[in-house]
Amino acid sequence: MTGAPQLLQISDAHVSYGKVEAVRGVSLEVAENEIVTIIGANGAGKTTLLNAVMGILPLKGRICFGGVDLARLEIEDRVALGLSLVPEHRELFAAMSVEDNLRLGAFRRPAALAAQSIERVYALFPRLKERRKQLSGTLSGGEQQMLAMGRALMGAPKLLMLDEPSLGLAPLIVENIFRTIGELRASGVSVLLVEQNAQAALQIADRAYVMELGEFVLHGLAKEVASDERVAASYLGFAQA
Known part of the structure; x- marks a missing residue:
């Protein structure tokens, strides 16, 4: 640019x-x-x-x-x-809930800012809000990718x-992931x-x-x-x- x-x-x-x-x-x-x-x-x-x-x-x-x-x-x-990295293999904590994985991404941030971040992540990925109490290891591949991206965004990079x-994901999920990437740039x-x-x-x-x-x-x-x-x-x- x-x-x-x-x-x-x-x-x-x-x-x-x-x-x-x-x-x-x-x-x-x-x-x-x-x-x-x-x-x-x-x-x-x-x-x-x-x-x-x-x-x-x-x-x-x-x-x-x-x-x-x-x-x-x-x-x-x-x-x-x-600076934040979402690694290829996502590296989530499978035995922890979706919301707890997200909160780990903001462990250095004040509680009020972390709360704002988690609402922003849920707005980007409504599916994660639906699954917030579910163990991350039970999510689909697409949901895990959303969670990995959401966790990285919790630090406000x-x-x-x-x-x-997009690795291993169905075409419709890939389309959603790439649309979200465009939304991130816009934000x-x-x-x-x-x-x-x-x-x-x-x-x-x-x-x-x-x-x-x-x-x-x-x-x-x-x-x-x-x-x-x-x-x-x-x-x-x-x-x-």
């Missing part, structure tokens, strides 16, 4: 597992009120990059969020700044990072989206990065990336006319 203040800035990032370099020299930006997507095949390094941004993995290079250098900040400090939110939350469903991701995103073997091989406006012949053939399942 041209002209919008930058929220996340990554420069020359490298992430390794032992001697294996999984992410090599990537640079990325996310502006305020922007949806940016990273598409690519399994093993391209997308999840690794998100985990490094969150502080789960060490990153060599420069990463700033809201103008703050994250190099020495722990995960909790990054969350406090407004400025940037929500989503790792494969002032920026989104960094890692998604194998490239077609859906490119339709909702403002800008896109294509990742292959730990590197970005293409980036630009989402509509321009979607019209690239190589992207169309490799990730959208068809060749451009």
Whole structure:
């Protein structure tokens, strides 16, 4: 989004597992009120990059969020700044209720703000309000994804990072999830989206990065990336006319 203040800035990032370099020299930006997507095949390094941004993995290079250098900040400090990650496997507490899982997402916030957040989550995901006393482990896959997103939103993030939110979900649920992502941007939350469903991701995103073997091989406006012949053939399942 041209002209919008930058929220996340990554420069020359490298992430390794032992001697294996999984992410090599990537640079990325996310502006305020922007949806940016990273598409690519399994093993391209997308999840690794998100985990490094969150502080789960060490990153060599420069990463700033809201103008703050994250190099020495722990995960909790990054969350406090407004950075949040919904991991691919959701990592819910199966033996706890929906509402208790949500409240964990706001454990550092004053009770009044947490109460406001939970009502906002229930407005975004009415199904969660219906299921609020149900154990999270008994929810459907789509409901669990809603809960994982809702829990992340309880901390009032400025940037929500989503790792494969559509994975394993029915098409109608995927449509609902992506509609909610659009609503989040409209409410002032920026989104960094890692998604194998490239077609859906490119339709909702403002800008896109294509990742292959730990590197970005293409980036630009989402509509321009979607019209690239190589992207169309490799990730959208068809060749451009």
